[in-house]
Amino acid sequence: MRLAPMVLCSLFFVQSLLATDTAQKFSVHFRNLPAAAAVDSISKISGRPIHFDVRLFPPEWRVTLRAYGTVTELLHQLLAGKPYQVEEAGHDIYISLQPKKLFSLLVLNQRGERLADVTLHDADSNRRWKTNADGRWQAWLYHDTLRLRLSMVNHRADSITLPGTVVATLEESIDLQEEVECGYGKTNTRRSPGVAVVIRPEQIGQPYFTIADVLRLATGVLVNSKTDVRWGNSTIEIRGSRTIQPLSPGRRIDEPLVLIDNVPCLACTGPQSQLTSVVDPLGTGPGLHQLTFLNVDDVESITVLKDGLATAIYGARGANGVILINLRKTKGQRLRINAYLASSVVSAYRVPQTLHTTDYLLLRLEAIDGRIAINKGNTPDLFLDSTRYTNWPRKLYNNPAINHTAQLSASGGTETFSWLGSLNFRKEQYVYPTTVMDEWARFYTQLRYEPVSRSFSITALAAASLGSNASPAADLSPIAYALPHASGTVKDDSLSRSDDPLRLLKSRYHAATTYYLSHVQLNLPIGHLLEARVNVGLGYQGLREKAGYFSGFFTGDSPVAPQLVQAARQVRTWITEPQLHLQAHPGHLQLRAVLGVSYQQSRYRSDLLPNQPVADDAALHRQLVYPKPDTSWTQYKLLSTFARVHLAWKKQWQWEGSGRMDASSRFYGRQRPGWFYAVGGAWIPSDAPWWPKRLSKVSFARVRFSHGLTGSDQVADYAYMGQWSPSNAPYSYGAYPGWQASLPGNKLLTWAKTRKTEAGLSLEWRNRLLIDAGYYFHRSYHQVITAPLPAQSGFTIINYWNYGALVDNRGWDLSLQYKNDTSRRWKVRVGVNYTIPTNRLTTFPQLGRLSLAGNLIEGRPLSARKVYQATGIDSNGLYTVADLNGDGQVSEADKLAERDLEIKGYGTLQVQVVRGPWAFTLLVEGRRQPGYTAAHYTNRRLPPGMGDAAGFNNQPLSVLQRWPLQSPALYQRASALLSDAAQTAFNRQQASTASFTDQSYVCVRNLGLQYTVASKRLHRAGIQQLRLFVQGQNLLVWSPYRDGNPLLQEPFSQPVTRVYTFGVQVAFKQ
């Protein structure tokens, strides 16, 4: 009650203020009135004289205003943005011209270099400017003073007041260099509790050809290539394999999510070649494109997200890690043109070696051992001209190929609009004797508009690629194993046509890839704290393929008509992501929050026209037409709501939490939504005031921890729906066919999930040496596996069923970065990263009931198998294995030894040395891994000495190390008979410990040297920079595995290829 009089008093006071003249409010409404008349009428309404010079008001200046306020308020609104000032002198009001003032500024970095494109923001009027190329800015303004906030990428933002400052220094910040766009908003990789590895191809300083090559540089990213053909198939795996069952052969669910400027790219889950089985039964050859549609030069940065915290924001799709590819953004207003030309020579290195004719014949005779009648029917290979010899591997692989790349890019703009465009052509070949060609035309453009008021910005980018690939439509590696005395051209009477090894060249595979991506982003700042952002992305990927087999390709005595196989597939995706970003700095606290929705729709279409006979070769040429993808389609939708809060207190404490709800169309009803979350924290004691002086050489220290849950919906679309198929044997002729329920749907199918826990420690020594060690533990559950069903359910199998198996991946990620003082003449950067992964199938209660039972061992890695213990070669020259269970006989029960193919460790070493115009780079990749022995692969192809009507093959040189020629021998005695006792011994050997060996390697992936010419004469000609470079790839491989190619695991499929590249780059600047 005591308060009441006070409240009343203050109300009275307010009332009395309102009653005074100056505070009296009026309502006005002008439409298209000359400004002078408007001021007059305000004067009339208020009854206060307003003094101004009519000549100051241009007659054409007309105003429209509808407002309510005091006289001064009304005048300010009327004159907003005009160079007038309003002064009150008692009752009278004076309007006069504001004095115009020149403000100017020069911005430098700490080394005194001028900084262009620094953003200057005047918070009062919300206007923005940028410094010019010389680091200067100047403007005439109607202000007395100006407070500007200066900001620039990778620099510490600063505020200054003008006039008073002439030269501003903007410190280059190591901290901010790590600022990357990731997971809806910027993250500081150095301070964040999450793990994000950033690679900037520009910083590598060498031309890289594929994204997969670049990804090798990231810690904990495993790139496996099955072929050395550059555009060939490779798989990317982040932190181990977590799925028991591959989705389909050659395609694992472990593929990470790839986002190109936030648009999901379908490199991994996108149009896969449908002709792989036809074209390339081993899956080793060309024909599959993986991220090759993207030009590495258009990539600004690649961020790899691995842990729970960083990936949880991608919820559903984050379980296998996320790769964010950010395309180049426009810079500055000046016109810049960049041209680039490079050519490479590709040659085979470590070409497999095979037996000479005499050795081959000896092998065969030894194998036949008088037990097969030697005649033209049984052993035609013995009747060939034994004096003839062709080195088929050399013939197949020793055909140096030449690659060319040309690129032209330009950028420029005006104050409000900037643009960037690039055009890239590439043509690649392989070392085969026939034309193998991969050609790409890639186009990329980016446009950005931001009005002077900076009230919003809109960025649009579009990338398009057209690719064409031509290669033989068959695996050519059998040519390397053709009989050493086969002629290849002369038709031998004793050999049927099937033994002309070069017939495999009589096939053609063509693929046309179309790729298109566009992305529009609208940024709309709302006040100082909030920003609304809307992304809309569109993606299209099409793959049209055809394979033609000309006459002479097929074996057999009667001629077979040429055949044609065609397929087409396309994926269309669109995605929209409205988001709201909040940024606030109350006191020592820094708050960043995002709330958003993401909605994605994809549509897949495909078509496959199986083998059709074609009249003749000419018709085949004519008919190599691509079909339209039409006959079947599927649809995929994903809706997500996500939120993330990032809190930093006094910079030394960082906390982050995120949550996401995903609903995927691949699940049914209540199984559809999946909830994912992550929490994490980082402590940076080196930023604390108490950080001891004696530790001052430790310039940075961080401890981080994170825990999160992510999911995977990488099952087939419509897996919850039962499948029906029409019968091919109709019950009622003439009527419609019957429908068979062919596969059951699983309405209970739900997200496979991975719980990720990580902890790490980073230490930096005097800003130069940064050591980072991290331990991760990922546990995957709800495994989706094809399950057998009891017949009483009506089906015998269900394709997707969640099982309670646990797969654990844990390991260490270690990285070391060194760079010397930037002021030194020699600039050295060294980066080392190494990952030690372990993989384990921890439990699988239902394992005994599944057909996988024979392939998996609980408590061991997924690739572990039970095998025999090999005991060498006995006195009969046969492989022997141990009777491990001691029951007196060798049987399946003796498979008690265990072997796996798990990679034990992998990493890279990257060195960059720059001195003046010279730059040297080195990239070494290493891997510790077990693998199959060469003998195992040889035996798998064809056991030495064997040969039947199906084919006679040469053998690798290592077959000379056989019993009884050598002791200890690598191979058992040669045998030509399948029913021989040797066959049993050989089968056991294939599944024994002797099939495993060390396939570790160290490979010089890249060695380059470049020279930059910068001279005044060039400058005058408008050439800012001229760079010459030379580079070699796969120059050396060290490995204890001598008989094959450890880089590709399967040693006899292809040799390693060495690539030498020469190039020139020219940059023009206005």
Added chain:
Amino acid sequence: MRLFTVLLLTGLLAMIACNKLTDVDEPPGRYTHPFRDNITANQVMLGIYEKNLLEQGLYFGHLSRFGGLQGGELALLTTQGDEADFQYWRLKAMNRHLSPCWTPAYTCIARCNGVLAELPDAPGVEVGVKKYLLGEARFWRALSYFYLVNLWDHVPMVTGTDIGANAQEQQSSPVDVNKLVVADLEAALDLLPTQHPGAVPDSLRRTRIELGAARALLARVHLYLGHYAEAAHYASLVIESGTYALAPLDSVFHYQSRETIFQLKPVLAIMNTAEGGNFLAFTGVHPNYELTAATLTSFVPGDGRLAQWTKTVRVGNQDRYQPFKYQLMKGQPRHEYSIVLRLAEQYLIRAEARVQLGDLAGAQTDITTVRRRAAPHDPVTAVTADSLLAALIRERQAELFTEWGHRYFDLKRWWQLPAGFLHSKASTWLMAQPGWAAYRMRWPIPQQELRKNLQLQQNEQY
């Protein structure tokens, strides 16, 4: 802040509407939902028929083969292998022929369960069409359970459409399964038409389930269950319906035979009936099976069936008798369908039921009706119950040999009867089999099923 609210609301809405927004269109082809209209609903039913005929199994030859072997009608010309285990009564759970009998029955049941669950509520299908399709589904389910329960006794009874629950269903008692069979058939009586609109053309006569088929199967089921009055009642309904008539011996197994109550039309292009394909051999190639002496002695002297329905093949220097009811071995022309139910069996069902009910004269007439067609010179003269039963046993053997395992099922049910003439006859025969033991009267549950459903119990002593 307005935008914030809008976004928040959008987010909330998105969460609520997530199922709506992530609903996908059903692509054409394999995912298309059935029961949209009369045609698709019919296609699903035709799929059930076809599925049973696409590979050898319960509904395509296996019962005639393995029932014949186990019932002593057939003998293998080899003594080894999984097939011989039937002949010598030494079946094991690992036998690879068990699954093809078990699996198709349950596949058929699951499809029928699907029809029974979804079709009644399908808006696009006409009431009349629904009616006969539901009747067919009930019949197929009853027939499948009938064979399952008579082969294995203890089988899981699956009636729902939840795959997960079905996969873990335990075995039910034979009494419950039989109740379901009778209930399904009785329900089918009200649903099925006397002539199926889908089987009107001559080439499709009796290839779809009609009212007569349900009655005929019901007569058999009741006979097996010892409900003689009902068995006689339903058999009479079939016999007196006037729709069916005994055909001359040479055309009984012709696809246009008037005797047929329900037949399955072969669908595989390379094959006619499974019986024809299995029992006949190419000229010059040894057949796999021969008819046993027991079967051959069941024919009275001069029995037309011996001449018309069997065939001798010379193997080495010995004549072997082969079943020759189905005379086409493979491919075209297609004028033999696999007959599931035919009128002669109904006479014999009624005869057996009448003997058990004391109507000896009626029984004699029925047996005579069947006998007269094959051996008009040798009418049935028996008058006492036991002698009539002896004549009936002989007649069933001579008439129904190598058809759907009749002999095996007869032996089993007679052996299960209380002591009496039929029981002693069956026991005597069974005891004479080398590997026979009481527990072997039911088949073992296939081993792989026990592995996949841990709830299943193997039949005792296997």
